[in-house]
Amino acid sequence: MPTTFRPCSPDQAFLFPPSPRDWLPDGHLAFFILDAVAALDLQAFYAPYEGDGRRNAPFDPQMMLRVLLYGYVTGTVSSRRIAQKLQEDVAYRVLAAGNFPAHRTIAEFRQRHLADFEALFVQVVQIAREAGVITLGTVAVDGSKVKANASKRKAMSYGRMRDEEPRLRAQIAALLATAEATDAAEDATHGADISGDELPAELQRRETRLAAIVKAKAAIEARQAAKDREAGRTPDDGRKSRGPTPYKRDFGVPADTDQENFTDPDSRIMKMSGGFDQGYNGQVVVDADSQLIVATRLTNVAADQGTLVPLVDRVHEILQTAPGTTLADAGFRDETTFVELERRKIPAYVSLGREGKAVVAPSPEAAATGRMAAALATEEGRARYRRRKAIVEPVFGWLKHVMGFRRFSVRGLTKVTGEWSLVCLAVNLKRSHRLQLAIGPR
Numbered sequence: 001m002p003t004t005f006r007p008c009s010p011d012q013a014f015l016f017p018p019s020p021r022d023w024l025p026d027g028h029l030a031f032f033i034l035d036a037v038a039a040l041d042l043q044a045f046y047a048p049y050e051g052d053g054r055r056n057a058p059f060d061p062q063m064m065l066r067v068l069l070y071g072y073v074t075g076t077v078s079s080r081r082i083a084q085k086l087q088e089d090v091a092y093r094v095l096a097a098g099n100f101p102a103h104r105t106i107a108e109f110r111q112r113h114l115a116d117f118e119a120l121f122v123q124v125v126q127i128a129r130e131a132g133v134i135t136l137g138t139v140a141v142d143g144s145k146v147k148a149n150a151s152k153r154k155a156m157s158y159g160r161m162r163d164e165e166p167r168l169r170a171q172i173a174a175l176l177a178t179a180e181a182t183d184a185a186e187d188a189t190h191g192a193d194i195s196g197d198e199l200p201a202e203l204q205r206r207e208t209r210l211a212a213i214v215k216a217k218a219a220i221e222a223r224q225a226a227k228d229r230e231a232g233r234t235p236d237d238g239r240k241s242r243g244p245t246p247y248k249r250d251f252g253v254p255a256d257t258d259q260e261n262f263t264d265p266d267s268r269i270m271k272m273s274g275g276f277d278q279g280y281n282g283q284v285v286v287d288a289d290s291q292l293i294v295a296t297r298l299t300n301v302a303a304d305q306g307t308l309v310p311l312v313d314r315v316h317e318i319l320q321t322a323p324g325t326t327l328a329d330a331g332f333r334d335e336t337t338f339v340e341l342e343r344r345k346i347p348a349y350v351s352l353g354r355e356g357k358a359v360v361a362p363s364p365e366a367a368a369t370g371r372m373a374a375a376l377a378t379e380e381g382r383a384r385y386r387r388r389k390a391i392v393e394p395v396f397g398w399l400k401h402v403m404g405f406r407r408f409s410v411r412g413l414t415k416v417t418g419e420w421s422l423v424c425l426a427v428n429l430k431r432s433h434r435l436q437l438a439i440g441p442r
Contacts, residue, residue: 020094030070030091032433037066040123044116059101064109066095072426075404079107114410114418118296121425122318124432125294129319133435138288138384139323140391141311141332143304144400147407148267148278148416225251266413270302280408282420285311285323286392290435292428293395294319298420300413304331308350309340322346327388330354338368349376349385399427 024030045061070091071082083103085092101109128134228251235251261267261278270279281302285295295314297307308328316322326341326348333350341348352373353359362369375381399405405423408416 020097023090024094028091029073029430029433030094032436033066033070033073033095033429036124036429036432037062037069039127040120044119045113048112059099059105059109061109061113063096063099064101064106065113067092067101068106068110068422069426069429070095072405072423073403073430075402077405077409079103079110082106110419110422111410111415114415114422117418117425118421121293121296121421121428124425124428125292125318128290128292128428128432133290133432134287134292134294134319135289136287136294136315136319136321136323138325138327138387138391139294139315140286140288140388141283141308141326141328142286142388142392142396143281143283143307143331144396145270145272145279145302146282146400146405146420147272148261148264148280149408149411150261150263150267150278264411266300266411266416268300268302280413280416280420282423283307283311284392284395284424285315286395288387288391290431291391291395292431293424296420296424298413298417304328305334306337308332308334308337308348312341312344312346325349325384327385327391329388333369333372335366335369338372342368342371348372349381349388351385352376395427398430399423403427403430 330351
């Protein structure tokens with residue numbers, strides 16, 4: 001008896017138009033994104049279009065936001081890949097509702113609204129708090145380095161800039177002298193009224209490189225001068241210090257190893273899992289019960305020291321409540337931080353040493369650090385601190401390994417901060433979808 005197969009006819013037409021809702025199973029992430037975006041205040045996204053009288057109807061910002069968020073949540077951040085998905089992926093087709101914005105349109109939408117993503121992140125956190133998902137009983141804080149949209153090979157140290165600048169100036173002067181001699185010879189042969197060619201490409205290239213080096217060198221010097229002023233130095237001090245040892249360098253003179261990147265000057269060389277690279281330091285505060293990110297911060301400083309209190313302030317600013325207990329690793333240890341947390345009566349357990357390494361006993365002058373060491377030495381303190389890794393590190397695992405976000409797609413601290421808010425918003429939406437599936441409909 002011959003086998004009867006299920007019908008399969010690619011050319012079969014539908015008698016009635018199908019509903020896009022039938023294309024995906026119930027509870028699909030795309031439906032969650034649809035509902036979540038519809039619940040948000042998107043006035044900032046619609047405001048640029050009000051009363052502009054444009055003749056060509058633009059794409060609906062709500063649709064564009066749905067598509068962009070779904071891309072980030074599922075690990076597709078390239079505008080070209082998103083545009084391709086709109087043609088091929090059923091979930092994208094449902095979210096776009098028959099629209100097919102080009103990749104340039106998607107990229108421009110993201111660029112235009114980078115400053116607005118933080119407000120959306122705050123809205124989602126506040127909604128989760130009102131729903132009782134976020135409790136703030138315990139939060140864990142951590143930072144992770146993310147690669148910048150720039151290569152470390154496009155960076156140059158201050159010492160090399162100092163050597164390269166006079167060398168380029170000498171080469172440009174020699175090329176100019178050669179060009180002038182050539183012009184004089186051609187004038188003698190053809191006459192002074194005959195126009196010559198433009199500057200030689202070799203001369204243009206060196207002049208462009210020199211201008212970039214001069215600009216980067218000035219930026220490093222300005223940054224060093226600001227640091228020196230913060231340390232109490234003045235240009236008139238010379239190398240005299242308040243202590244017995246004089247300063248190793250003059251005011252505003254950077255170390256030879258200080259670097260500036262020509263592609264993204266705001267990025268910095270940071271140590272990452274694969275070695276040193278251009279990057280930024282993305283920090284998050286994660287609620288223990290929900291594992292939702294409740295506050296974010298992005299900086300181009302590799303060290304986390306001194307940033308714990310600003311992160312706690314950000315939690316209070318968003319949710320009008322301070323966290324019950326704060327957990328952080330040794331990167332956030334700082335006597336001033338501990339004193340401030342004690343003053344605010346915020347329980348905190350911050351490691352005083354890296355895992356697997358011996359902890360140096362705090363000095364008698366660092367009384368708050370001593371009290372932190374005593375708290376961590378108790379059974380309760382050890383038990384509380386052990387929770388930190390299980391609370392915050394999975395969030396970075398979702399962000400980097402599940403969603404695949406390992407490099408920023410924009411440049412400059414301001415724009416990168418906006419994309420960091422967008423990424424953390426996507427993480428929260430992905431986690432909220434999972435929580436919804438776990439707890440069922442409310």
